[in-house]
Amino acid sequence: MITYCFTMQLPWGKHVLPIPTAQGLTLVFARPSTNGALGGTCAAAGDCTVTTNAGVCTTLKCACNTGYTANTAGTACLAALGGTCATNADCTGTTNAGVCTTLKCACNTGYTANTAGTACLANGALGGTCAAAGDCTGTTNAGVCTTAKCACNTGYTANTVGTACLATGALGGICATNTDCTGTTNADTCTTGRCVCKSTYTANTAQSACIATGALGGICATNADCTGTTNADTCTTLKCACKTGYTPNTAETSCKATGALKGTCTASTDCTVTTNAGTCTSGKCECNTGYTANTDETACSSGVMTLVATWIMLMMVITTSLIKL
Structure with a gap:
């Protein structure tokens, strides 16, 4: 007897289905091969058994269960905010949600869960708890306490992820028409109620400027x-x-350039490119004590030299005035 094997997804749970043919042949339909691990292929949740807490089959891929998030490498599911836990050590899936309370991961002291229950917000920050406006000091332009939550000031709206307050009409801020978008250079397009960068420009990482x-x-x-x-x-x-x-x-x-003013460094000895910028601070070359960077951060000027230049200019003005007299 000759057997033909076809790979296809079946709606039932059996692994094979022999079907006799008119010619006496048997067709065997097999389910697709799966590896059952997080990110691996699957036909049903029952295939996802290799990675702990990754028992969900979504779009033919094994995914983390509700209350868990995949680690950066995509090799494990970590208990997230609201996920089940036995000890605090299990709660590593959500930043600042490292407390295991009644077998659920909760926010650390000083933090509260956002409305969606997906993040822990610092008390006093945008979306964090407050009793009065004076408590809301954690996020710039979010100094209003409304229904015990810190909110954006008048004229500002929260960005889409709820981490910053954007000026109305600025990049990411609310708008009704293009003419409302005047707060950020090259962000003069209103799309779905938000100001966005115009054609041939894209928002920078901080979402604060439009880059050509x-x-x-x-x-x-x-x-x-x-x-x-x-x-x-x-x-x-x-x-x-x-x-x-x-x-x-x-x-x-x-x-x-590495070693120049504002360039990277590991020690002050690396900072040799820009005169008087020989100090390595927080991984960047900075001006030496008594010197300050110019506006375009290409040179360091002495405070004394600046004072002398100002004095000379003042004397020139006085001299000119006396000559006119």
């Missing part, structure tokens, strides 16, 4: 697209980035 395509932080397809910012000619994950040996400045508007 091809500039540092702007979108790209290849390195050749990255021509808008000096020394930012590398296209990585579809974003223009600083080339090797350079790092973004604080505002992410230019690329600084």
Whole structure:
């Protein structure tokens, strides 16, 4: 007897279904092969048995059970806020939700769950608990206490993830028409009630500015697209980035050479590129004591020199006035 095997998903639970044919042959329909681990293929929840707490089959993939989240590597399901636990050590799936109370992961002291129950917010921060407006100091422009929760001030709205308050008309802020979007340069388009960057611009990581395509932080397809910012000619994950040996400045508007002012360093001895910027602080080269960075962060000027320059200018004005007299 000849047997033909076909791989297909069956709605029932049997693994094979022999079907005799008119020619005396038997057709065997087998379920797809599965590995049963988190992220592996599945036809039903019963296939997902390899990874603890990953017993859900969603879009033919094994996923974490409700109350659990996958770790970064996608190899385990961690108890999240509201997930079951036996001890505090089990509660690692949600930041600041490391307390196991009545067998459920809860927010740490000083934090409260957001409305969706997906995150723990610091008391006094946007969405956190408060008794009065004076308690709301954790998030800029979120100084209003409403129904015991810190909310955005008048003229501001929460961003989509509820972590910041955006000015109405600014990037990410609410709008009714394009004319409302005047708060952020190049974010003059109103889409689904929010101000967004106009064509050929994309929002930076902090969602605070619109970056031109091809500039540092702007979108790209290849390195050749990255021509808008000096020394930012590398296209990585579809974003223009600083080339090797350079790092973004604080505002992410230019690329600084390693060892130069605002460039990266591990020790002060690395900071040799910019005169009087020989101090390594928090991994960045900074101006030495008594010096301050100029506006474009390319040089360090002495406070004394600035005072002298101001004095000279003042004397010139006085001299000019006396000559006119």
